[in-house]
Amino acid sequence: MSQPATPLRPLVRHNLRVDALSVSGDFDVIQQIVDVAPGASSPMHMHGGVELTTVLEGEVTLRREKDSSVKTYKAGEMYMVNAGEFIQVSNTSQSKASFVVTFLLPKGATLTTNK
Structure with missing residues (x-):
């Protein structure tokens, strides 16, 4: 007699814990999954x-206006951007990139403002 199959279970591929984030007040939590085609970039x-x-997939290059820094993040890596900080996101690779972004948006605040 064969053994019963082990039931399939969810697999955690990524676990994010942010210890240094301190927020108070009323916030909306907004989460988006964004796909970036090869060569595409956002406006500042x-x-x-x-x-x-x-x-989640591929690599994303983040340019921060405040210090002109540029850093590329690969699948599994994360970054944090403070409210009001101007940035540009691009995919300089030949493959699609995808990322999941979670915003903690104060009630009544505008989600995105282009420069």
Whole structure:
């Protein structure tokens, strides 16, 4: 007699814990999954709340206006952007990139403002 099959279970591929984030007040939590085609980029923009981003597939290049820094994040890596910080996101690779972004947006704040 064969053994019963082990039931399939969810597999955690990524676990994010942010210890240093301190927020108070009323917030909306907005989560988006964004696909970025090869060669595509966003305009320089800022968000009205804190942004927590995890790259799911490919790689994403983040340019921060405040210090002109440029850093590329690969699948499994994450970054945080403070409210009001101007950034640009691009995919300079030859493959599609995807990321999941979670915003903590104060009630009444505008999600995205382009420069």
